[in-house]
Amino acid sequence: MLALEIENLQKTYASGLQALKGIDLEVEQGDFFALLGPNGAGKSTCIGIISGLVNKTAGSVRIFGHSIDQEFTFAKSLLGSVPQEFNFNTFEPVEEIIINQAGYYGVPARIARPETERYLKQLGLWQHRRSQARRLSGGMKRRLMIARALVHQPQLLILDEPTAGVDIELRRTMWDFLDQINANGTTIILTTHYLEEAERMCRNVAIIDEGNIIQNSSMASLLQQLNSETFILYLREELQHAPQLASFDNVTRLDQHSIEVEVPESLSINDLIGELEAQNIVVERMRNKVNRLEELFFKMTAKNDTAGLA
Numbered sequence: 275m276l277a278l279e280i281e282n283l284q285k286t287y288a289s290g291l292q293a294l295k296g297i298d299l300e301v302e303q304g305d306f307f308a309l310l311g312p313n314g315a316g317k318s319t320c321i322g323i324i325s326g327l328v329n330k331t332a333g334s335v336r337i338f339g340h341s342i343d344q345e346f347t348f349a350k351s352l353l354g355s356v357p358q359e360f361n362f363n364t365f366e367p368v369e370e371i372i373i374n375q376a377g378y379y380g381v382p383a384r385i386a387r388p389e390t391e392r393y394l395k396q397l398g399l400w401q402h403r404r405s406q407a408r409r410l411s412g413g414m415k416r417r418l419m420i421a422r423a424l425v426h427q428p429q430l431l432i433l434d435e436p437t438a439g440v441d442i443e444l445r446r447t448m449w450d451f452l453d454q455i456n457a458n459g460t461t462i463i464l465t466t467h468y469l470e471e472a473e474r475m476c477r478n479v480a481i482i483d484e485g486n487i488i489q490n491s492s493m494a495s496l497l498q499q500l501n502s503e504t505f506i507l508y509l510r511e512e513l514q515h516a517p518q519l520a521s522f523d524n525v526t527r528l529d530q531h532s533i534e535v536e537v538p539e540s541l542s543i544n545d546l547i548g549e550l551e552a553q554n555i556v557v558e559r560m561r562n563k564v565n566r567l568e569e570l571f572f573k574m575t576a577k578n579d580t581a582g583l584a
């Protein structure tokens with residue numbers, strides 16, 4: 275079952291700026307998914323469309339199979355969203371903000387109260403329940419938004435930069451909390467511009483840049499690509515198949531005289547040449563394949579020094 279299914283999603287703002295250029299994205303039920311990308315990539319636009327806060331220009335979005343166009347109310351009831359900007363009434367007391375939100379989803383106060391208590395306690399806000407929201411620190415406001423997003427028991431929780439402006443200590447607490455929510459069955463999607471954050475929490479990741487998805491894979495495979503280097507080797511003899519190498523998993527035959535090999539951090543180019551020689555394969559020349567991701571991250575960090583993607 276797909277928790278989220280996005281097809282050819284496009285957004286052009288009134289200014290003419292094309293924030294999303296036709297993205298496709300699928301997130302499985304139960305996943306913990308990161309949408310990673312530098313500032314201005316289109317993350318919030320994407321989340322805004324899913325949450326019904328931004329009108330899309332084209333494309334479709336389904337939440338657990340339900341279209342946000344044809345089944346808006348039902349699709350929305352399955353979703354909890356934590357936007358990047360605080361959007362509660364800051365003069366309202368913390369507890370009321372959450373209970374009112376529950377009411378908006380048709381959850382009666384009798385059910386909403388114990389839920390509210392549970393989340394406020396878990397998120398360390400219980401002693402502030404009667405404070406006006408404007409009295410809370412930035413990190414507390416963020417947690418208030420999370421409690422509010424969860425009170426109607428959504429199956430999919432989407433958080434837009436949940437740890438922006440949150441200190442390290444609190445960030446860890448939030449990670450643990452989200453881990454637990456996910457372990458209990460809630461699908462989670464978050465956006466972040468910190469690779470480290472995606473790495474710590476998420477199983478799958480899509481990288482978005484300038485309105486396009488440029489990478490979509492498991493976190494493990496992304497990290498593996500980041501830690502390895504790919505070489506193109508030109509061989510003296512003709513090869514009909516890619517050679518089988520004991521220590522190298524990713525060997526691709528490009529044509530009769532060249533292969534591409536991914537060399538993980540733990541191995542050297544000498545290891546590679548040694549294994550090839552043992553099979554009487556002679557390397558005449560080689561070059562470093564410009565790693566698409568390296569290039570990408572270079573570009574991304576060059577645009578935004580604080581992106582944390584170096």
Ligand code: ADP
Nearest residue numbers: 287289291293312313314315316317318319320
């Ligand atoms: P991210 O969340 O990845 O930082 P956004 O989705 O906020 O990116 O923004 C994507 C692009 O769309 C940026 O160039 C941004 O300036 C532009 N943008 C965002 N919101 C608006 C808006 N309301 N009107 C015009 N342009 C916008």
Ligand code: MG
Nearest residue numbers: 317318358435
């Ligand atoms: Mg954003």
